[in-house]
Amino acid sequence: MYRLVQNLPNILIPWYRANARDLLWRRDRQPYHVWLSEIMLQQTRVEAVTEHYRTFLEELPDIKALAEVSDEKLHKLWQGLGYYRRADNLKKCAQAIMEKHEGIFPTDHASVLALPGIGDYTAGAICSICFDQPIPAVDGNVLRVVTRLMCDNSPIDEQKTKRRITQALEEIYPEENAGDFTQSLMELGATVCLPNGAPKCGICPIAELCEARKSNTVLQYPVKKEKKARRLEERTVFILTCGSRLAICKRKETGLLAGLWQFPNIEGKLDAQQALDTAKEFGLHIRNITLQIERTHIFTHVQWDMRAFYMTCNNMTEEFTWTTLDEIQSTYALPTAFAMFIPKE
Ligand code: SF4
Structure with missing residues (x-):
């Protein structure tokens, strides 16, 4: 287990505020909006999500509307995004919020995590971005940034790697502005510390701290287990x-x-x-x-x-x-x- 530099939030939060992309779902911090965007963005590019997100919210502006939508209409709104189970889970989750939480998104981490279709990553994203709770949201972008930062060669597709990185992040999460720290890590992974051999280390705000950059081994990270052939x-x-x-x-x-x-x-x-x-x-x-x-x-x-x-x-x-x-x-x-x-x- 390693310790991340305590100062990381102090570097990344101002960088994020100055460099964040203007994305539709960042214009407010309503849990319904953040939740929907996070689910849409799983395995899907930002460009493909933007128009779907806009139309989805026009048709289903709140949790109640989502809970009551027909499967046919829901699938039509989801068409083009793929992985339709995500849409079905969104509806199940909206129904659970209507039944158990009177239509209001719960704010405590355990209740958010207990909702259908919401795992560690999405719960962390919602709790930190919407409610400023110091809870990490660790996805592929964040795993890539941290394993490069620390020259960590554990496979990122193993649960124990994810758990260890989550713990390391928990120790440095700021009590204030937790949401901006979550988004700064995601943004760094999405726009600077890019996958497939194309990181932009020259403009990276944490280049001075990055072990992989210092040892010229950036392209060796992240490590993945060998994939089974399709x-x-x-x-x-x-x-x-x-x-x-x-x-x-x-x-x-x-x-x-x-x-x-x-x-x-x-x-x-x-x-x-x-x-x-x-x-x-x-x-x-x-x-x-x-x-x-x-x-x-x-x-x-x-x-x-x-x-x-x-x-x-x-x-x-x-x-x-x-x-x-x-x-x-x-x-x-x-x-x-x-x-x-x-x-x-
Ligand atoms: S210096 Fe390069 S490899 Fe290290 S975190 Fe920044 S972009 Fe990623």
Whole structure:
């Protein structure tokens, strides 16, 4: 266990105040806003989040509105951000706040942490940014900054590394301006101490303290455990149209993309004749195949190699929901893995 320089907040807070990016969710410290932005920003770039954040708040301006929204509308608002479970957890959490806290976000750390979908990082971010409590929020950015600062070669994807860095930060967290200290660490990681071999040490406010910079070993940090290779899955996707109608169906309620809408698809890559035979098994009379394309979509642990057949049909079956392109744009949220096959008008 090492000790971080006690002076770190005194250097980083003024730096943050002078250099912080003007982001929509930094304009106030309302817990609903901070919480929503933190969840949206997980695994998603700031540029992609900004417009979604604005629209989401226009449609669902408070916790009550979020608790009462239909899944369909929620998924539509989330479309493009991916990892839809985050949206489902937001709604569950809003419902818990309505039931257990009379619609008001709790302020004590234990109650925040007990809410569904809120882990150590998000609880720390909310408690420090909204309520100025000295509680660290340790994400990938912060782990990268600290492991470089201290030449710490423990793998950052191990829980014990995260715990140790959280403890080291707890010891130096300021009693005042805790929120600005949290944001300063995040901001340093996001704009200066960048990943993938591109840190801007020349403009870094803590360069003088940084062990990795001093020993010229910056690129050796952070260390990660060896990743398991992604599992490869092949799928055949059916884009079935009957007049102006298009077939979609719901995924099962568990597993990858649980409960979301999709184009009908099956495991394996079929050739054209096999695809026609399968469509026949769906109960469809196929007029012709108008297009065949190949696409890849990468999830965290799986890669889908997909072959899509665009087919025109003479009939519609009850097995699928037959919708229009307009409804797909306005009502049904198709995750990116399938949205890439939406036919052009
Ligand atoms: S000096 Fe470089 S490596 Fe060290 S914290 Fe600053 S940006 Fe990161």
